[in-house]
Amino acid sequence: MSSAAEIAADVRRGATSALAEAERSLAAVRARNEELNVFVHVDEERALARARHVDEQVSRGEDPGPLAGVPVALKDNLCQVGELTTAGSRILEGWRPPYSATVVKRILNAGAVPVGKTNMDEFAMGSSTENSYYGPTRNPHDPSRVPGGSSGGSAAAVAAHMTPLALGSDTGGSIRQPAALCGVVGVKPTYGLVSRFGLIAFASSLDQIGPFANNVTDAALLLEVIAGHDARDSTSLPEAAPSLLAGINAGVAGKRVGIVRELMEGADDEVLAAVEKARATLQEAGATMVELSIPECRLGLSAYYLIAPAEASSNLARFDGVRYGLRVDADDVAAMNEATRTLGFGAEVKRRIMLGTYALSAGYYDAYYGQALKVRTQMIDAFRRAYDQADLLLGATAPSVAFKFGEKTSNPLAMYLSDVFTIPTNLAGDPAISVPYGRDGDLPIGVQLLGPGRSEALLFAAARVLEVERSS
């Protein structure tokens, strides 16, 4: 299958058509979606109409943009006007937003062809895509295993070559961890680099939209399109999108790479071996290695499981049966709210709403939510100090390769530990990228590169060094 960059180039010069690419993508979805449960909503007609529109632009001599005719999968929490958008939840069954997310508008302006909505843990709460109302997604490398989560569907869509690109969201690792488990590239950008307008919120201060791709260049191509200031998101960074592709082959010569003990401790041996190999590769490419310890990372999981549920408990209050989505009728409004939410939300969502409500309650706020905010400040300071000593950091993305279905569903804490290496980045607001590097048998392993805010260009250059070495 061609890369997104190749498809766009071919569509722009008329060597292939957007329609042919859309049909190829839809055929791949039809061939394996029943088995893998990657897409939960596919609108074939709209995708084909969109592809024809792109082809017409080309035939009129217009340039549809850098994603001309490239099929893209959208996580089911990204609003697309008129299309089912349900965040993997029963409570939004049948909901079609009257507006599109900024990222959706931007990829359309760049000539992309959205194919459909991908499966996810309900409201992005989970690390295996087992918490979806639509049932779990299967890992294309081994259908008896999970694809990771919460953006498991988007990672699997790219890994199964259904689409060359996908968009996901990362609140505590929800792009990077499934990217690692599915053997694709996944990027969590700097907080504020990509507009959240139109992303159904899980935890607003942590959520960030990012790309999935089969290679580093395609991921950079998609991020360049979706990044940049958006007046409709008050937390959006003021500057325009960074240039990522131009310096993607700049290498890492002279750069200082920090190896962070806490970002790999407790990981499986095969994962540790992959990180060790990545370190050697970066060193060979001219980087200087620095051993670092960031003990605050050990507090990340605890702080995250107070901050994220607290924000979620408020963000998810609006799903009350009054205005849209599911409504279970009852005698009065309060009973209707309760019945609707009881039926509409799954167990993990309820667990986190309870956790978050408790953490914010009078008498408990200081001990829980307030304390977590202090840890978050410490985390930000700790990473700032680390970046005085290193230009970027290296660690594992996930402690293990893809696990079996049901392996962690009965033990929420074991499941939460899947994100122990990815969560600190979200708390710090920094960018990170997961790159496939090494395998354990048939199962892919991802290594994680982390950098200070707005260091995406350097992260992509470093990721590209690993990718080139891997394929040579």
Add this chain to the structure above:
Amino acid sequence: MSLPDGWEMVVGLEVHTELKTTTKMFCGCANLFGAEPNTRVCAVCLGLPGSLPVLNVRAIELAMAIGCALHSTISPSTFHRKNYFYPDMPKDFQISQYDLPINVGGHVDLPDGSRVSVERAHLEEDTGKSTHLGGSGRIHGAERSLVDYNRSGVPLVEIVSGPDIRSSAQARLYASELRGILIATGASDGRMEEGSMRIDANVSVRHADEPFGTRCEIKNLNSLRSLGRAIDYEALRQIELLNEGGVVRQETRHWDETLGATSTMRTKEEAEDYRYFREPDLVDLAPDLAWQERVREGLGPMPAERRAVLAARLSEPSSTQLDAVQVVVDLGFDALVTSALDAHVEGALALARAANELAADAEHLQNLSTEAFVTTLLMEQNGELSATQAKTVLLELLAHGGDPQAIAAARGFEQLSADSLGDVVAAQIEAHPEEWSRFRDGDEKLAQFFIGQVMKATKGQANGKAVIAELHARR
């Protein structure tokens, strides 16, 4: 109303005012009262999944203008979420300022010479509006509840006074003065009947010089009259309770205008835990000094100063005239009146026409030019129009605009010539010999009788003063 001997009430008011912005607080929807329900809504003010708030710069400016007018310190501030479930609140939380409000401290000086302190004046968003059909008209027991989200996300400033008010009269005076200040800043239209200004009152009672008693909060008082009545009722209720050996429970109470009584809405134990936390979708607010200064410089004089300026133009004003000054300033007619005074219209006449005729149709003031107002008053003063005719011309000007002379001509309001007026007066004297002889004997009250007769005969075209002159000339 006075309280039983030895008792004192302690009152603090929370005044919510909608800001007169073109658009809502966090989206581009029109901020418009009275539109067809649910037609001024979008993804943001309906709280649709994925939508995000973006703060309206004009709302910040108007909040700062209020702060300047209340002598507050404009401070770096943040937004929080106040979480509770209610159908007219689309996100099931309200974005409001909490521990760090934009305006800190301040005060309002009242016309009676007292001063009420202001603790804070903060920004928050309004909710939608619920209508409950059937049952009691409240949500419990209603057969059907309808929600209009046009008001959802309209910017509000909540002004919290200190517990400085000691009577219902002072509470009304404070609310009325504050209303005038809000209108003068351009931040609010102060229309209590449309709900653009709403008041909650915290009321407690104590024996003078004792510590504050337990307070009750009375919600949603929508007129100055309700405010005064509710405070008096509540203070007496608490005193009666305490005199009977009871205790006042801290609670939120509802004012029933028809019953003239307050009743329990929820007790302190039933109070919601709002789980306030920083609104992660908004950034901190810290208007720089230059911006604050621009807002301050843009403010005109406040009502107290404007009243003083206008009163100073009158020689020995009567209390009626001072009341008219208050009305004229409250309605913002002082510039008009000043122009009339500059053109040598008598103060009493200018105030009376502004405080009565213009006040009666203040909605249409934009139709009336300063020039037309002054001309009409001069015509009346010079005897070209009778008082009745001048009032009619003013109302016509308010309704449709135009030129006073043309209106007077079109209506046939030409004053009777001296000759024909003389004829009419002579005819009335002849027709009422008994009244004429009493007038000749010095009963001046009979002048009014003859003016009335002449007006009737001329269909109001005569000038009262000219009639009196004619009567005296013939006595």
